[in-house]
Amino acid sequence: MSDTDIQDEAINVDTEKGNFKYPENYEFDAGVGLNEDTVKYISKVKKEAPWILDFRLKALEIFSKKPMPTKWADQDLDNIKFDEIRYYLSKGQQPARSWDDVPDDVKETFERLGIPEQERKFLAGVEAQFDSEASYSRMKEDLEKEGVIFVGSSEGLEKYPEIFKPYFGKVIPTSDNKFSALNSATFSGGSFIYVPKGVKLKQPLQAYFRINAENFGQFERTLIIADEDSEITYMEGCTAPKFETATLHSAVVELVALKNAKIQYITVQNWSSNVFNLVTKRGMADEGAEVKWIDCNIGSRLTMKYPGVVLKGKGARGEVLSIALANDGQHQDTGAKMMHLADNTTSNIISKSISIGEGRSTYRGQVHMPKHLKNCKNNTECDALLINTNSRTDTYPAITTRGENNTVQHEASVSKVSAEQIFYMMQRGLSEGEAMSLAVNGFVNELMKAFPMEYSVELKRLIDMEMEGSVG
Amino acid sequence: MNTLEIKNLNVSIDGQAILKDFNLTIPKGEVHALMGPNGTGKSTLAKVMAGHEDYTVESGEVLLDGVNILGEEPDQIAKAGLFLAFQYPLEIPGVSIANFIRAARQARLPEGEEINAVEYYKELYAKMDALKMDRKFTARSLNEGFSGGEKKRCEILQMSMLEPKYCVMDETDSGLDIDALRIVSEGVNMMRAEDRAFLIITHYQRLLDYIVPDVVHVMFDGRIVHSGDAELAKELESKGYDWVKEEFAGATA
Numbered sequence: 001m002s003d004t005d006i007q008d009e010a011i012n013v014d015t016e017k018g019n020f021k022y023p024e025n026y027e028f029d030a031g032v033g034l035n036e037d038t039v040k041y042i043s044k045v046k047k048e049a050p051w052i053l054d055f056r057l058k059a060l061e062i063f064s065k066k067p068m069p070t071k072w073a074d075q076d077l078d079n080i081k082f083d084e085i086r087y088y089l090s091k092g093q094q095p096a097r098s099w100d101d102v103p104d105d106v107k108e109t110f111e112r113l114g115i116p117e118q119e120r121k122f123l124a125g126v127e128a129q130f131d132s133e134a135s136y137s138r139m140k141e142d143l144e145k146e147g148v149i150f151v152g153s154s155e156g157l158e159k160y161p162e163i164f165k166p167y168f169g170k171v172i173p174t175s176d177n178k179f180s181a182l183n184s185a186t187f188s189g190g191s192f193i194y195v196p197k198g199v200k201l202k203q204p205l206q207a208y209f210r211i212n213a214e215n216f217g218q219f220e221r222t223l224i225i226a227d228e229d230s231e232i233t234y235m236e237g238c239t240a241p242k243f244e245t246a247t248l249h250s251a252v253v254e255l256v257a258l259k260n261a262k263i264q265y266i267t268v269q270n271w272s273s274n275v276f277n278l279v280t281k282r283g284m285a286d287e288g289a290e291v292k293w294i295d296c297n298i299g300s301r302l303t304m305k306y307p308g309v310v311l312k313g314k315g316a317r318g319e320v321l322s323i324a325l326a327n328d329g330q331h332q333d334t335g336a337k338m339m340h341l342a343d344n345t346t347s348n349i350i351s352k353s354i355s356i357g358e359g360r361s362t363y364r365g366q367v368h369m370p371k372h373l374k375n376c377k378n379n380t381e382c383d384a385l386l387i388n389t390n391s392r393t394d395t396y397p398a399i400t401t402r403g404e405n406n407t408v409q410h411e412a413s414v415s416k417v418s419a420e421q422i423f424y425m426m427q428r429g430l431s432e433g434e435a436m437s438l439a440v441n442g443f444v445n446e447l448m449k450a451f452p453m454e455y456s457v458e459l460k461r462l463i464d465m466e467m468e469g470s471v472g
Numbered sequence: 473m474n475t476l477e478i479k480n481l482n483v484s485i486d487g488q489a490i491l492k493d494f495n496l497t498i499p500k501g502e503v504h505a506l507m508g509p510n511g512t513g514k515s516t517l518a519k520v521m522a523g524h525e526d527y528t529v530e531s532g533e534v535l536l537d538g539v540n541i542l543g544e545e546p547d548q549i550a551k552a553g554l555f556l557a558f559q560y561p562l563e564i565p566g567v568s569i570a571n572f573i574r575a576a577r578q579a580r581l582p583e584g585e586e587i588n589a590v591e592y593y594k595e596l597y598a599k600m601d602a603l604k605m606d607r608k609f610t611a612r613s614l615n616e617g618f619s620g621g622e623k624k625r626c627e628i629l630q631m632s633m634l635e636p637k638y639c640v641m642d643e644t645d646s647g648l649d650i651d652a653l654r655i656v657s658e659g660v661n662m663m664r665a666e667d668r669a670f671l672i673i674t675h676y677q678r679l680l681d682y683i684v685p686d687v688v689h690v691m692f693d694g695r696i697v698h699s700g701d702a703e704l705a706k707e708l709e710s711k712g713y714d715w716v717k718e719e720f721a722g723a724t725a
Binding site: 415418419420421423424425426427428429430431432434435438439441442443444445446 | 545546547549555556558561565566567571580613630634
């Protein structure tokens with residue numbers, strides 16, 4: 001089998017579940033390309049307050065001025081053709097509260113992805129976004145009574161400005177990077193969540209992001225505010241069909257954990273191999289609060305994502321647990337940022353990457369501990385697994401520690417699945433794909449124990465599919 | 473038909489001939505020992521039978537109950553009923569013994585059929601007890617950080633859980649102290665059955681004190697040069713392999 005055959009097979013199999021699309025049929029379309037009119041159109045159909053339009057236009061200006069980060073990042077970024085992308089496509093701005101009211105093609109899409117079933121089984125609420133807007137959004141009634149807010153970005157800013165406006169764009173300023181500026185100019189959809197003081201959600205809230213249209217850019221915006229002593233777990237999943245042309249996904253996710261609150265944010269990204277996935281995620285943890293990112297990147301063409309935690313209050317804790325799997329033709333450029341800004345803050349980063357065939361994984365970490373702080377701790381572990389000799393892995397840890405009572409620990413390892421290991425497992429009756437899958441699952445096993453069960457099952461299934469597909 | 477039959481097998485690696493017109497037939501119900509000096513091709517034979525891709529098969533057949541398995545993928549050969557106990561078992565980090573054996577058993581089931589977990593663990597624990605393996609081992613990563621003896625016991629555990637028709641054991645006695653040797657041998661003896669055959673590859677005679685073979689073969693320079701009963705192994709032990717070299721070096725040149 002030639003190299004191209006192997007690649008095709010790998011790609012076809014890995015997106016099997018998400019690789020279907022329905023005909024495009026949109027009431028609202030901002031057209032192709034990005035300029036002031038595009039931004040004004042988006043703001044107009046959303047009937048936004050003037051301050052939001054101003055926010056968008058200012059962001060557009062920043063986006064236009066900022067250079068691409070190609071001096072350190074993958075040159076493949078230059079292949080994004082901003083003039084050929086469609087920035088807003090929707091069938092309407094109001095999500096349905098019942099699956100019966102969701103348009104048939106959209107409903108079928110989410111049914112094929114298993115979303116209504118998961119909702120019934122273990123979720124406290126679901127939002128399902130189809131291209132630019134949520135088609136469905138619903139949360140259990142008892143949570144509403146407790147004052148939990150779970151809405152889209154437009155509804156959040158319109159109905160609850162006093163809650164969301166103070167934090168909107170504050171954890172991640174518009175000018176943070178070129179893609180946070182792009183998102184700020186064009187954002188649509190995403191989840192705005194507020195959990196009142198002392199409310200602890202027992203079941204997770206989930207958002208599912210689906211791209212259906214070609215040449216499209218999805219720019220959801222998420223802001224989660226967990227008030228004092230509250231707890232929330234939020235999960236997001238993503239898929240898109242496989243197109244010939246590049247598709248862009250550029251989200252901004254801001255988390256605010258007030259005093260003693262806990263936020264756990266889980267991502268299982270399984271974009272098809274034509275998606276540029278350029279996402280900015282950051283959380284702010286107040287005194288005694290905890291922000292935990294669990295980030296799994298299986299698909300996409302290029303992912304650049306470095307979830308971060310700003311440890312602002314004394315005793316705050318931050319954690320990033322990530323798994324990245326780069327198959328042929330993919331580059332997973334992921335990592336974590338921990339900014340220690342108060343005494344007694346602790347952070348933990350565990351990153352596991354798997355590179356297969358021509359796949360490439362990069363870890364970029366940043367841990368910042370200034371001199372005046374006391375008793376801060378960071379632990380960073382990054383492990384890479386290579387399957388066959390062509391794969392590539394790079395690690396760029398940047399750890400700045402000052403101050404006498406602060407400690408950091410850093411460990412990194414690179415291992416390989418050898419042909420002899422595969423032979424050994426196959427001698428017991430496992431196929432080559434099953435053997436590789438078992439080795440990969442073994443590699444991430446310890447880390448997956450930290451994940452909620454439903455997500456480990458889903459992740460294991462995705463890994464199995466990916467490994468089956470990578471066998472020539 | 474109820475045999476493992478190796479016919480005129482010629483195998484080379486990097487152009488160098490290792491097995492030369494090798495012939496051997498083992499009927500079910502029998503235990504055959506294959507002995508010989510280092511470098512005569514014993515381990516090569518084991519790996520070729522299991523489908524290792526590093527070797528070039530020039531000609532010949534390996535018939536499992538009359539069906540040629542040469543050229544098949546290693547997993548197909550395993551499913552056809554051949555088990556190889558490795559001389560150097562590989563470490564598989566993060567994969568527990570219980571999950572590994574379970575996956576191997578699952579691979580043998582028809583699509584859609586699932587293993588009964590309760591029965592599986594019952595059987596696993598009983599077999600571990602027989603091999604005097606601590607039950608806590610089920611949760612440990614396969615072979616990772618195991619002593620030589622623990623690795624070999626784990627090979628026998630896998631063999632007994634997968635119930636192969638033909639067992640090839642490559643230098644299972646190497647790295648074993650006398651207690652482990654006895655336990656491993658007991659495990660093998662328990663598996664001896666009318667519908668199962670064993671090929672025990674060993675350099676030393678001492679394993680054969682515990683697993684008494686029906687036939688002993690002496691291998692030299694890529695082929696079997698002499699066969700006999702269990703007494704032959706003892707003879708080799710006292711005479712040493714130099715005797716084989718002197719006797720047969722001329723004949724094979």
